[in-house]
Amino acid sequence: MKVKENLMKYIFLLCACISILAVVIICLFIFVNGVPAIGEVGIVKFIFGTHWKPSSNEFGIFPMIVASIYVTAGAIIIGVPIGLLTAIYLAMYCPVKVYKIVKPLINLLASVPSVVYGFFCLVVVVPVIQNLTHTSGKGILTTSILLGIMILPTIISTAESSIRAVPSMYYEGALALGATKERSIMKTVVPAAKSGIMSGVILSVGRAIGETMAVVMVAGNQAIMPNSITSGVRTLTSNIVMEMGYATGMHRDALIGTAVVLFVFILLINICFSLVVRKKEK
């Protein structure tokens, strides 16, 4: 009996360690393969080089870094205000009957596969932008709209739950002092929910920067420095997915180097996230 108990305890422990092992192995594979490639190209040349021409051994991923940052920023600019105000509506204004319909819809939005988003954007948003700007329609603006929609559920659900967690005394106190409903929300409830809202924003930055398949379809994928809001760009993620299939040798290692840079971005975002969450717990 005792033996069985102990045996199972170690089996449980072993399983718990698998996730540690997974992170270690993934990091090892990506860094061991990618870092030497970055070293070979030269770290400055790799990160700040503006030419990506694998055929002539030029591996500069600066355009991709800039593109990733641009589309993520665009997604935040579009997604955060809409998401936050929707969350305020859901938490403070929405009648129960409407809520029962809208909330599941938003949950559904969260689980729509990214290819479906990409497809939708390709056949609906791209032609509209094409007509409005007389360009190819694929580029920073379209990608930002796409990612802005994709991060909505994350922003809405985190913001809504943190707004609901604010004690109602704050809101009632402000009302009692004669502030209008909107003023009470904006000046007392939202500031009190700030760190929860921030953690939602950081989560969606992670999602936007890591999104791949939908972005590949609508970003245009030119590996050059963007010069306007409608110019086609290639993000870090799409660089990997587009060329990994046929890349060999140095080219493949440079792509893994791209993943290293992406990984570092994600780790930074994770650190920000846990800092915000820890601050909230205090």
Add this chain to the structure above:
Amino acid sequence: MSKLKTYLKHPFSFILLVLIGICAFITVASILFIIFFIVFKGVPNLSADLFSFTYNSKNVSMLPSIFNTIFITFGTLLIAVPIGIFSAVYLVEYTKKGSKLTKVIRVTTETLAGIPSIVFGLFGFLAFVISLGWGYSLIAGILTLVLMVLPTIIRTTEEALLAVPDTYREGSFGLGAGKLRTIFKIILPSATPGILSGVILAIGRIVGESAALIFTAGTVANTATGLLSSARTLSVHLYCLLTEGLYTEQAYATAVILLLLVVVINAVSNFAAKKIAKV
């Protein structure tokens, strides 16, 4: 009337109210638009040809991809669910709150959850397809997805286990049951709805995944014949149809089926969540 007067006195409050209304409308309208657009464009394009047993470039059948999606989903769950549940059991039942190991495991699962799927795909490609020499194969895709859904299952199971009242454990110990018996006969059964909702979340992620699969399970459009044969899931199938650019109509039809799958999975998970609320 008094409301109107207040708003006349405070124009900014009124503007804010209007903005809140507009934003809520935009959110709901875009969701409905996406769903109805896909459904209206897709349903007329559904045909019997699309569900033939074998794929060729004439019928562009999605049935093999549906089978592959089912294989990959089951394969992934078969490995990930026991590991995930056991990890959560260890974290909740065997460690003290705030122990070092728990912290390390929590940090690593959070990291794992934040890694973009393309990085998982790249890892799977380097580790399983190239280093282990399996080539594009079902098993490479399954193992990659196991790593990807593990954090989801661990976290939801953990929450479900924490929600089991301590009186259950004490009661079981009081009747003379050992720890193992308590876990398997008392704790896990009462945590089942919570665990189930985690599993369903994981299924949703597997069905929707494409970036992690394209370089691990590959893109062969026919039903897989074994663990080492390459196969595309429905999401990858949709992506391939779009990049080939010749099959827009079939792509619409595929998107509808994919969306339908997601809606069903979502509905089941809502149902499970309601059951938890009752327990």
